[in-house]
Amino acid sequence: MAQDDVPAELGRLWRLPAAAPVGRPAELGIDRIVGAAVAVADREGLSGVSLAKVAKELGYTAMSLYRHVGSKDELLVLMGDAAEGTPPESGPAPGDWREGTRQWAFALRERFVRHPWLADLPVSGPPSGPNAVAWLDAGLRALRGTGLGWGDKVGIVSVLSGYVRTMSSMARQMEEGRRGTGLDQAQVERDYGRSLARLVDPERFPDAAALFASDVFEAPAEQPAAGAEDPDFAFGLELVLDGVAAAIAAAKAPPARPTS
Known part of the structure; x- marks a missing residue:
C-alpha cells in the first residue's frame, strides 16, 4: 500500500513509502527524529519536547523536521507508538x-x-x-x-x-x-495517617475517622x-x-x- 492511499499522518505512522520531497536530507528520517524525541522525553519529560529541541539534538533546523513530521501533535503520536513498542509474544495457555x-x-x-x-x-x-x-x-x-x-x-x-x-x-x-x-513511601503514609487522625472529626466523618484511628497507616504493606x-x-x-x-x-x- 502506498502512502497516497491513506492520510499522510497515518502513512508516516505506519512508515508507508512516500516520495521524498525536494531538499530532504537523505540521512534524516522519521525513525531518527522519533528516537531523538523519545530520548528528550525520557530525560526531560514530555514538557521538554519541542521540534526545535529535537532538531538541535540531531544537528538540524526545525524546518528540516517539518519535511518529515507535520506538527508537534503528530510527533507525539509517533513517540507514543514507538515508546509502547510491541507486546511480549509469550503468554499463558490458550483459554486462560x-x-x-x-x-x-x-x-x-x-x-x-x-x-x-x-x-x-x-x-x-x-x-x-x-x-x-x-x-x-x-x-x-x-x-x-x-x-x-x-x-x-x-x-x-x-x-x-x-x-x-x-x-x-x-x-x-x-x-x-x-x-x-x-x-x-512508608514514612509518607505514616505521617499522613497521624496528621489526618488529628484533623478528622468523628462526628462529621465517622468512617474516615475510624480509618485514621486504625493502624493501617502505621504498618503499610512492605x-x-x-x-x-x-x-x-x-x-x-x-x-x-x-x-x-x-x-x-x-x-x-x-x-x-x-x-x-
Whole structure:
C-alpha cells in the first residue's frame, strides 16, 4: 500500500513509502527524529519536547523536521507508538483469559515505568499505530475464548489500558511529590495517617475517622523491591478482572425464563 492511499499522518505512522520531497536530507528520517524525541522525553519529560529541541539534538533546523513530521501533535503520536513498542509474544495457555489479561496489563505497565511521560500524552483517538494495534490485538487474543462480543472485548481492553495509564500517572506523581523530602513511601503514609487522625472529626466523618484511628497507616504493606509487582496496582487490577469475570459469566448464563 502506498502512502497516497491513506492520510499522510497515518502513512508516516505506519512508515508507508512516500516520495521524498525536494531538499530532504537523505540521512534524516522519521525513525531518527522519533528516537531523538523519545530520548528528550525520557530525560526531560514530555514538557521538554519541542521540534526545535529535537532538531538541535540531531544537528538540524526545525524546518528540516517539518519535511518529515507535520506538527508537534503528530510527533507525539509517533513517540507514543514507538515508546509502547510491541507486546511480549509469550503468554499463558490458550483459554486462560485472566492470566492472559493480567500479563498484558503488567507488560503494558512496564512500558509506562520505562517511559513515565507516556501517561502525559494526550489521547487523540483510538489505537492507530502499528504498535498500538499490536497491543490491542494481544488484548483481544487474551479474551478470545471468553464468548464475549467484539464490543465487550474492546471495552475491556480500553478499561485495562486506562487503568494502567491512570495508576502509572498516580505512582509517578506521588514519587515526584516525595522527591526532596527525604521520606520513603512508608514514612509518607505514616505521617499522613497521624496528621489526618488529628484533623478528622468523628462526628462529621465517622468512617474516615475510624480509618485514621486504625493502624493501617502505621504498618503499610512492605514495599516491593525494584522491578517487583506493585501491590496497589495488582490489587486494583484483580478488582477489574473480577468485573470481567462477572461479565463473562453473565454472557454464558442461560436466558432467564419468563415468569407466568
